[in-house]
Amino acid sequence: MNVILKILPFLALVLIHHFLLEPLSRRKNKLWYLLFTLLLLAAFGIFCFYPDRRSDWQDEGFPGPPPDEWRMDRPGLPPADGRGPIRPETQELIIGILLVAGDLGLTALYRSRKHEAELKELQAANVSRQLEALRYQINPHFFMNTLNNIQSLIYTDPDKATEAVSEFSKLMRIVLYEGEAPTIPLSHELDYLRHYLSLMRLRYPESVRIEDALPFDAGSAVVPPLLMASFVENAFKHGISYEAPSFVRLSVELTQRRILFSCANSLHPARQTEPHGLGMDNIRKRLDLLYGSDYALHIDEQPDSYRVLLDIPLTPKSEQA
Numbered sequence: 001m002n003v004i005l006k007i008l009p010f011l012a013l014v015l016i017h018h019f020l021l022e023p024l025s026r027r028k029n030k031l032w033y034l035l036f037t038l039l040l041l042a043a044f045g046i047f048c049f050y051p052d053r054r055s056d057w058q059d060e061g062f063p064g065p066p067p068d069e070w071r072m073d074r075p076g077l078p079p080a081d082g083r084g085p086i087r088p089e090t091q092e093l094i095i096g097i098l099l100v101a102g103d104l105g106l107t108a109l110y111r112s113r114k115h116e117a118e119l120k121e122l123q124a125a126n127v128s129r130q131l132e133a134l135r136y137q138i139n140p141h142f143f144m145n146t147l148n149n150i151q152s153l154i155y156t157d158p159d160k161a162t163e164a165v166s167e168f169s170k171l172m173r174i175v176l177y178e179g180e181a182p183t184i185p186l187s188h189e190l191d192y193l194r195h196y197l198s199l200m201r202l203r204y205p206e207s208v209r210i211e212d213a214l215p216f217d218a219g220s221a222v223v224p225p226l227l228m229a230s231f232v233e234n235a236f237k238h239g240i241s242y243e244a245p246s247f248v249r250l251s252v253e254l255t256q257r258r259i260l261f262s263c264a265n266s267l268h269p270a271r272q273t274e275p276h277g278l279g280m281d282n283i284r285k286r287l288d289l290l291y292g293s294d295y296a297l298h299i300d301e302q303p304d305s306y307r308v309l310l311d312i313p314l315t316p317k318s319e320q321a
Helices: 002-026 031-048 051-059 088-137 140-156 158-178 186-203 227-239 280-291
Strands: 208-213 246-254 258-266 296-301 305-313
Touching (some): 002 031, 002 088, 031 088, 158 186, 186 208, 186 227, 186 246, 227 246, 227 258, 227 280, 280 296
Parallel strands (some): 208 246
Antiparallel strands (some): 246 258, 296 305
């Protein structure tokens, strides 16, 4: 029981440092961590040197300074300097400091290893997403429909056909050359959406209402490549019908610290049996890796409509200073 009581102060010291103070060391301003850690060690030192505890050590028979016959002033040995063994209070304080330093070092090592593992997993997820994009988004069916529409425009509206080819090449360039990066500027993602919507307006008749509200100034915000595009592609895949009125509404709003994305589309009974949200597990995984718990993804599915609401910070946690 005596041993347990002696261990408790050290356990309390480590727990307070690990759960209350160590998280402060991860913030930009680490001054608070340093200040509170010094205060914690000072309080622990006062506890160690408390007079009643010194008397407890003496009661337990801790030896005082060595007697004269044990002084190290014999021939061939260095002269005695009057110092005895390290006092138990000092030993406790040194052990406490070492425990705090060890906890900080081990936590930093664990966090570094975890960050490396998350980075590798994120890179693998991005490769998977790029392959998924090439497979489901830029597939032969998509190419065929778009090129057929462009071909028909060559005879009816050559200028518009030229513009469509330009839009198509810009879209392909974004997919092929920026799909491997963990994040890209939001402005590039918005450019992709504009090119994609232009091609969809070319592909579908005017009875399909395609509406968008995209900002022209995205500032320094960054997002995972093709994250928003995947929701938009699903909206066209599952929400468009040639037999019934259909719509796709897209909006991106920037606040001081957040990006608010919304994508809504019509639903038709004949197509509701198809799995809506292809790759949704992959999308959620990428969001978890990039933003942790600092994002919100809400899906509102009604009998005749489907809406995705996404709220993310301007910069993923992996890129925050």
